[in-house]
Amino acid sequence: MPKPSSRMSGILPSGKDGWEVHFAAMTRKQAGEPIIMLSVGDHDFDTPTETIEACVKAVRSGYHHYTQLPGIPRLRAAMAAISTRCTGVETNADQVIATPGGQLALYAAVQGTLDKGDHAIVVAPYYATYPGTFRAAEADFTVVEASADDGFQPRAEAIAAALKPNTKAVLINTPNNPTGAVYSRQSLEGIADLCIRHDLWLLSDEVYWTLAGEHHVSPRALPGMAERTLVINSMSKSHGMTGWRIGWLTGPEAMIGLLVSLNLVTTYGLTDFVSRAAVEALENDYGVSEIADTYNGRRKVFLDAIHGLNDITVRGSEGGMYVMLDVRAIEPDDEKFAWALLDAEKIGAMPGSSFGDAAAGHIRISLCQPDDVLLDAANRLRRFASSYR
Numbered sequence: 001m002p003k004p005s006s007r008m009s010g011i012l013p014s015g016k017d018g019w020e021v022h023f024a025a026m027t028r029k030q031a032g033e034p035i036i037m038l039s040v041g042d043h044d045f046d047t048p049t050e051t052i053e054a055c056v057k058a059v060r061s062g063y064h065h066y067t068q069l070p071g072i073p074r075l076r077a078a079m080a081a082i083s084t085r086c087t088g089v090e091t092n093a094d095q096v097i098a099t100p101g102g103q104l105a106l107y108a109a110v111q112g113t114l115d116k117g118d119h120a121i122v123v124a125p126y127y128a129t130y131p132g133t134f135r136a137a138e139a140d141f142t143v144v145e146a147s148a149d150d151g152f153q154p155r156a157e158a159i160a161a162a163l164k165p166n167t168k169a170v171l172i173n174t175p176n177n178p179t180g181a182v183y184s185r186q187s188l189e190g191i192a193d194l195c196i197r198h199d200l201w202l203l204s205d206e207v208y209w210t211l212a213g214e215h216h217v218s219p220r221a222l223p224g225m226a227e228r229t230l231v232i233n234s235m236s237k238s239h240g241m242t243g244w245r246i247g248w249l250t251g252p253e254a255m256i257g258l259l260v261s262l263n264l265v266t267t268y269g270l271t272d273f274v275s276r277a278a279v280e281a282l283e284n285d286y287g288v289s290e291i292a293d294t295y296n297g298r299r300k301v302f303l304d305a306i307h308g309l310n311d312i313t314v315r316g317s318e319g320g321m322y323v324m325l326d327v328r329a330i331e332p333d334d335e336k337f338a339w340a341l342l343d344a345e346k347i348g349a350m351p352g353s354s355f356g357d358a359a360a361g362h363i364r365i366s367l368c369q370p371d372d373v374l375l376d377a378a379n380r381l382r383r384f385a386s387s388y389r
């Protein structure tokens with residue numbers, strides 16, 4: 001075949017993305033081994049019935065056509081109402097653009113703020129697709145580690161030290177994947193101050209906000225930040241709709257207006273019947289409090305069950321779908337730990353180093369299993385910790 005663009009091989013340069021343990025666990029499970037999968041961030045339950053019914057009704061009612069590029073008006077209005085709640089800033093429909101999933105909202109935020117060769121700062125530990133999203137824009141980026149010893153809270157001084165003359169944006173994620181850290185107002189104020197002083201965009205990924213209760217703080221609400229913050233949001237986690245691919249970006253009206261052209265050349269708008277179901281789910285909060293209660297309950301069950309395990313320290317783990325365990329006292333090489341845990345106790349967990357150096361020596365446990373399975377996993381982990389040498 002003719003030569004592909006170099007941009008494609010640049011998105012994931014090594015071809016290795018840290019998911020090897022996860023894929024091995026999945027293969028072994030499919031082959032019949034009693035593996036507990038704690039490596040994946042997808043719900044173990046279905047989308048709420050009311051949302052499914054709304055979609056079926058929309059399909060039967062003939063909603064099969066192209067939709068407006070930034071989203072149908074009722075959907076944008078419903079998303080704006082949620083953004084008002086999520087960020088604490090009054091938001092109107094012209095300040096949001098609907099996208100197929102939070103990932104496309106993130107892609108739009110990066111494409112909208114960075115030119116080829118511009119520089120961004122990404123706070124780590126980070127969600128695995130972040131580096132590739134910057135590479136797809138041919139932008140340069142520096143990873144700034146939020147340290148485990150700070151509970152994975154980001155430090156503005158560390159971000160300031162990584163600034164370059166061509167830095168245009170900072171990307172953060174709260175509540176955080178993989179650490180479960182919920183960034184404090186104080187941490188965010190430091191970052192906001194920096195963004196204002198250096199005229200930077202702040203790209204704020206808040207897709208897990210409903211899983212942090214009242215602890216969630218959006219930097220968009222801080223003084224002077226609404227005009228320079230783009231908030232990535234999604235129905236995947238909050239509304240139990242990972243496979244539906246629906247999310248949105250919130251920001252200044254002028255930026256959102258520009259991004260409509262990106263929807264034109266990428267998605268050409270959202271799926272019609274999915275949009276209609278999403279309106280119902282957003283307007284009625286279908287599943288939101290049940291899902292939040294489920295994960296908050298599971299986090300407590302798991303953390304209580306491993307409490308007192310001397311060699312394992314919990315870091316972050318205040319909100320979202322994951323907990324982060326510091327296993328350095330047992331085995332500093334987290335990949336080695338994760339493989340050994342899979343072999344000995346049949347638990348699939350993600351090595352922390354897959355998410356950046358700050359999480360090296362940690363493993364990420366996903367709470368996407370019912371309480372009894374999490375308790376079983378905690379027991380297996382306890383046995384593993386006492387016998388590993």
Ligand code: PLP
Pocket residue numbers: 041100101102103104127173176177205207233234235236242246247
């Ligand atoms: N941001 C973070 C931090 C995530 O963990 C995910 C998915 O796991 C996404 C964005 C993308 O979510 P989606 O594209 O399903 O909305």
